[in-house]
Amino acid sequence: MDDRADAPGDAPSGPTGLGGSRTARSAPRPPAQALFLRLVVINGLVFAAGTLVLALSPATVSSPIMWAEVPVLVVGLAVMLTANAVLLRRSLAPLDALTALMQRVDLLRGGDRLPDGGNSDLTHLIGTFNAMLDRLEAERSASSAHALAAQEGERKRIARELHDEVGQSLTVVLLGLKRVVDRAPADLREDLQGVQETVRASLDEVRQVARRLRPGVLEDLGLHSALSALAGDLSQMSGIPVTRSVRPDLPRLGADVELVLYRIAQESLTNIARHAAATRAELSLTVEDGRLVLRIADDGRGGARQDGAGIRGMRERALLVGARLTVDSPPGEGTRVTLVIPDTANRSEPL
Template sequence: MNNGQTGAEGADAGEPGARRDGARRGAAPRPPARALFQRVVVINGLVFALGTLVLALSPATVSSPVLLAEVPVLLVGLALMLAANALLLRRSLAPLDALTALMQRVDLLRTGDRLTDSGHSDLTHLIDTFNAMLDRLEAERSASSAHALAAQEGERQRIARELHDEIGQSLTVVLLGLKRVVDRAPEELREELHGVQETVRASLDEVRQVARRLRPGVLEDLGLHSALSALSSDFSQMSGIPVTKSVQPDLPALGADVELVLYRIVQESLTNIARHARATRVEVSLATEDGRLTLRITDNGRGGAVQDGAGIRGMRERALLIGARLTIDSPPGDGTRVRLVIPDRSATS
């Protein structure tokens, strides 16, 4: 009984409506096991009582011993009682099937999937408790994801600074040293030294590109529009896939967390396209639709993304941080469409 009362208090704390209903009833809800037991007993009792009443009022009689002609009457009565019992029990226990199906498909990265109570009063407490558990797990998952992603961003910035300030500067010093060596080197060695010089210069460019991908300084300095333009330009240069970018000029003011989520989702989407899509065209759009900020990334690749990989799950986690909804449509042979919808309260700073 104590466990049932504790669970009831947890569910009531998460559901104000349930708390008010419990206060009106003036009693704590029954534990689910006891309520289910009582429901089965009541249903069976009603069926047997109804069967007894029908036999008592009907003209049918049963001899002792039972005559062969009376066997069909008994079998029909038994069949009717069993059928009525099965029908009533099936209707009464239907919420358990729905609850089992929800348990099998629930995903904390796809929020809002809940079981609604359809008037089965004995199972209301079980349904409310399960829904409250999902609310708690989603809140805890969102909080832990926020901490993890914040730590990840901090680590990215640290690595980007080290790449830029230490490795980048060291390679720059090497380039300057090579230039002095080339100027004093014999003619027969200059061509070879020029090759080494170009290799170091290419390595320096790669280090700078990695640092930009890790820490989008242009996002902090010039804003989201310029950051998306630079990201699209770098992607087209590296992959050879043209990107058509469309950003609404009069976007609402965005918070730094929203801008970073938008940037990272576009970045991850373009990375997935370059690795897996085999696309020849990409479209990126950011605009307000029906009062909500909507980001779309569309390609004409092979599609067919069935399972979420680490990259897509990371995109879903980022979307949850700002209360946005991420949907990915990837029919085989018809490209992939990524859509992020940000509600008004999350889009504004």
């Protein structure tokens, strides 16, 4: 190799030199410089066109200006300003769309992006903003995954302690009371039986809390039985009949997808029992066009305008599996929660 070819003062030659020249010429300008050049070119073209029209037209301007020449100058200036405004407005139109996206963007409602409108000077700006949203959503999803995994672990620990410690202690107390009731005199038996019923009710409540914290039925019997148990608990607790429609031949789902489906259905049914004032509810889980679709609806009062902690928690869970959650709640027409999970067959990683 000739060392002189790499000397700083030598001009590039041959294929390498030509390739380097093409690379240098095709390097993109910085976004600010490109936009500045576009504005300069637009203004220059407008002024050049105005000057050309005045030069070729029979209109003349004397010194001093005569009153008859003033309308010609005013009309020419108005035409130039109008053309300049139209061209600048069209060039800067993507900035309005970008501002609107900045105002409405919500990381819990992913997928909202600004399309490239063909304005090459703003393409880099739009692409950078969309990439920033992708990065923020990925980071939000990762942090939510860690937080929710820790939350599930804490739920399991509390449920296990409730079942193994509090539940067992209440069971021992209940058995002891049974023996005492059998031996107690008649005047105390009724009071002891009341205490016994209170302890039994407390034991049942502890078991229900533990079951809500740790869905053992989901792990033992599967998603179909877990959703049926949720619907049955709502009907028993609130008296609201729940129509269930769960497809029996669901594709194989990962533990993360099953848990997300269960928790979102649990939160939705709990909201119906607490806030909806509904007379009936519906729960369905189907496969539509290769997508898993969960729907929970009621005929209550609706009108949920802002996302509370429960709905925001559901949105965070939906992001963990790349799903999309929508909540439709028109006033007086009930609430409909829809969760759509794409590519269900490929979801097999645990939470």
